[in-house]
Amino acid sequence: MRDMITKDEIFKLGEMARIAITEKEADSLEKDIDSVLQYVSVVNEITAEEGVTKKVAAVYNVFREDEITVEPGSYTDVLLKEAPKVQKGKLEVKKILNTD
Amino acid sequence: MTIAQMREKFLEGTLTPTDVVKESLSIIEEKDGEIHAFLDVYQDALVEAEIATKRYREEGEDVPLLLGVPIALKNNILLKGRKATGGSKILENYTATYDATIVKKLKEAGAIIIGATNMDEFAMGSSTENSAFGATKNPIDTTRVPGGSSGGSAAAVAMRAVPVAIGTDTGGSIRQPASYCGLVGFKPTYGAVSRNGLMAMGSSFDQAGPLSLSVADAELVHQIIAGKDELDATTISDDTYPEVPIKETYTIGIPRDFMKDGVDKEVIQVFDKHVQELIDAGHTIVDVELPLFEKGLAAYYISMPAEVSSNLARYDGIRYGLHIDGDTLLDVYKKTRGEGFGDEVKRRILLGTYVLSSGYYDAFYGKAEAVRQLMREELAEVFNTVDIVLTPSAPTSAFKSGSLTDPISVYKQDIFTVPVNLTGVPAISIPAGEVVCDDIALPVGVQYIAAHGGDARLFDLGKKMRDSKM
Numbered sequence: 001m002r003d004m005i006t007k008d009e010i011f012k013l014g015e016m017a018r019i020a021i022t023e024k025e026a027d028s029l030e031k032d033i034d035s036v037l038q039y040v041s042v043v044n045e046i047t048a049e050e051g052v053t054k055k056v057a058a059v060y061n062v063f064r065e066d067e068i069t070v071e072p073g074s075y076t077d078v079l080l081k082e083a084p085k086v087q088k089g090k091l092e093v094k095k096i097l098n099t100d
Numbered sequence: 101m102t103i104a105q106m107r108e109k110f111l112e113g114t115l116t117p118t119d120v121v122k123e124s125l126s127i128i129e130e131k132d133g134e135i136h137a138f139l140d141v142y143q144d145a146l147v148e149a150e151i152a153t154k155r156y157r158e159e160g161e162d163v164p165l166l167l168g169v170p171i172a173l174k175n176n177i178l179l180k181g182r183k184a185t186g187g188s189k190i191l192e193n194y195t196a197t198y199d200a201t202i203v204k205k206l207k208e209a210g211a212i213i214i215g216a217t218n219m220d221e222f223a224m225g226s227s228t229e230n231s232a233f234g235a236t237k238n239p240i241d242t243t244r245v246p247g248g249s250s251g252g253s254a255a256a257v258a259m260r261a262v263p264v265a266i267g268t269d270t271g272g273s274i275r276q277p278a279s280y281c282g283l284v285g286f287k288p289t290y291g292a293v294s295r296n297g298l299m300a301m302g303s304s305f306d307q308a309g310p311l312s313l314s315v316a317d318a319e320l321v322h323q324i325i326a327g328k329d330e331l332d333a334t335t336i337s338d339d340t341y342p343e344v345p346i347k348e349t350y351t352i353g354i355p356r357d358f359m360k361d362g363v364d365k366e367v368i369q370v371f372d373k374h375v376q377e378l379i380d381a382g383h384t385i386v387d388v389e390l391p392l393f394e395k396g397l398a399a400y401y402i403s404m405p406a407e408v409s410s411n412l413a414r415y416d417g418i419r420y421g422l423h424i425d426g427d428t429l430l431d432v433y434k435k436t437r438g439e440g441f442g443d444e445v446k447r448r449i450l451l452g453t454y455v456l457s458s459g460y461y462d463a464f465y466g467k468a469e470a471v472r473q474l475m476r477e478e479l480a481e482v483f484n485t486v487d488i489v490l491t492p493s494a495p496t497s498a499f500k501s502g503s504l505t506d507p508i509s510v511y512k513q514d515i516f517t518v519p520v521n522l523t524g525v526p527a528i529s530i531p532a533g534e535v536v537c538d539d540i541a542l543p544v545g546v547q548y549i550a551a552h553g554g555d556a557r558l559f560d561l562g563k564k565m566r567d568s569k570m
Contacts, residue, residue: 005454013450016457017409018416018430020438025446032507033451039508040398040455043467046474062333078197084423093418094429 004037005030102570103169103263103317110156110168117156117168117212121149124170124214127261136236137246137255139175140183140216148212166324167210172256172265175216176223176299177308179203186299187219187231187249190415190422190440200297201332202266202308202325209324217252217265221442222412223273223301225249226513227504230444235501238280241540244498247277253311254281264312264321268298270305271400272494272517275529278311279493279545282531284566285311286318286559287517289552290524291336293322294329302407303334305400305521314570315530315562322555341553346560352378352548353388353486362512363495370533370544371492374565378490381564388482388489392475393519399475400518401511402455402468408445409452415440447507476523483551488561491516493529493545497537516547526550528558530566 007030014021021029076089085092109115125143132138152168173179176186178196180203185191199207206213220230228236228251238246239259246255250267254277257265267274269287278285286309293308300306310321328335354375359368375385417423417436424435441449455464482489494513504510520527527549534541550557 009454010450013453013457014434017449017453018413018433018437019441019446019449020434021446022438025443028443029447029450032447033454035506035508036401036447036451036511037454039511040401040464040468042395042398043402043471044463046392046395046399047467047470064330075197079419082194082197082420084417084421091418094426094432096429 003034005034102314117149117152121145121170124261131259135239135255135259136234137217137252138215139218139233142215145212145214164210169211170214170262171211172215172217172262173213174219174250174253174267178297187221189232194421201294201329205325217256219252220249221445223249223268223270224444224448226510238498245501247280249273251277257283257311264310264317266308267311268308270302271521272514274309275517276494278529280498282543283311284315284318285529287527288555289526291334292326294332294335296329296331300411302404315559315567319559344551344554344557349382350487351384352488352490353386354490355388355390358393366535367492367544374532374546392478396475396519396522397515399468399471400522402464405448405452406456406465408448412449472522479523489549491547493547497535497542497544520549525552526555526558528562530562
């Protein structure tokens with residue numbers, strides 16, 4: 001059967017999913033993901049046989065008022081304790097805009 | 101010893117929570133070096149046990165239903181102030197900042213949480229060999245797997261460290277290990293139990309439930325953790341589904357076509373023996389056809405990884421968990437996730453990213469969700485004529501550690517359990533017999549499936565067929 005995915009695409013998916021993939025990992029991921037994709041393609045047969053093209057949703061939205069229900073700041077310390085890098089009560093992240 | 105037996109002795113005063121918790125800790129001390137069911141054991145459980153012991157003396161029958169009963173929790177369930185790793189290196193040093201709703205309920209009922217159990221990383225696996233912290237062994241035969249992903253919870257009960265452990269089930273992760281370890285394992289109707297405080301894997305599939313020695317214990321613990329929760333909008337009310345009444349005897353449907361291929365001959369023999377026991381007990385057996393169920397596994401391996409790829413986006417190395425530094429923010433994400441996630445998790449995230457990406461979305465994700473709807477309709481049709489559907493819980497008994505490596509053969513372990521999660525109905529696995537391999541009797545379970553909201557019916561038939569023989 002025709003390959004459904006290439007090694008290049010594995011690296012591209014890694015980029016999209018924000019996961020660094022090594023060369024060695026890419027080889028086994030290509031093989032495994034290809035075999036799973038071949039296998040799951042059977043869903044096209046089922047929907048073709050049954051003549052279904054669109055999903056019938058069994059879900060609905062549940063809304064609530066956007067109210068503050070806890071004392072502001074009451075969880076700050078306990079949550080920040082789990083953060084890898086903190087500065088003055090805030091999460092520290094890398095600069096994302098280059099202004100040079 | 102079951103919870104019911106324990107409670108009776110606690111009330112009589114012939115046994116105390118202190119005795120039970122001491123015994124639990126000593127079993128763990130003695131056996132867990134080899135079994136590795138636990139990732140964490142809470143020695144201070146003894147302090148709680150002493151308080152419980154005192155309460156039984158002072159308050160007698162008025163004490164809450166689980167007072168003094170030791171329970172173990174799968175490590176993807178948050179227990180405030182304790183490590184919650186999800187079996188992953190990316191959360192190796194993460195401490196839970198709040199209690200899951202089910203944990204709150206267990207604590208209110210007086211349960212003593214004695215430890216956290218091992219699991220496949222983020223509940224992805226069928227053998228508990230995918231844990232970042234080493235594999236769990238099956239206490240019945242340590243050369244074999246306990247099943248998964250709730251394999252630590254199953255092993256903890258099977259080695260008699262606790263009467264009940266809580267697991268989570270996305271595609272069979274409670275029922276398959278229960279079958280492999282000779283236990284009762286229950287997956288509730290989707291929405292019966294709050295998912296608040298559970299690490300999300302496939303949010304439209306995940307449910308928490310008990311692994312236990314008796315059906316009555318599973319029922320008791322389920323009733324305690326179930327209920328509508330404003331912190332989980334998908335939880336259901338008592339009137340969400342039409343009543344599924346308890347009956348004297350049931351009409352039970354068997355999808356024989358579905359069991360033709362890939363099921364061990366010995367498993368079928370145990371299954372057929374159970375069918376005979378059901379007939380002897382006065383139940384009616386009929387054949388049913390569920391042609392979509394076999395193909396349904398394919399829909400699961402689209403929808404589930406799609407949900408996995410979205411849910412696991414939160415592990416970014418910024419707010420909690422592992423952080424690997426890099427030159428740019430993108431670098432931090434990629435390195436942290438590249439280092440922190442294991443092979444199976446990466447495989448499913450990439451697969452999910454693929455099926456959700458533009459151009460493939462309609463061909464895969466859209467179709468898979470359509471198949472789920474067709475399966476719900478097919479199953480609803482069958483429940484017009486039968487009360488319960490019966491299948492084996494898994495196609496084999498516990499397999500040898502390290503013997504299943506390619507993803508598709510691992511996925512096929514879930515063939516009977518996955519359709520239940522795809523459609524959201526409840527199911528229970530109960531021990532039905534044994535097959536002998538290398539002179540060791542390995543347990544085999546059967547699965548009862550009911551319509552949405554039919555949880556109580558499953559407990560009823562389970563008690564009639566299992567507990568009456570204990």
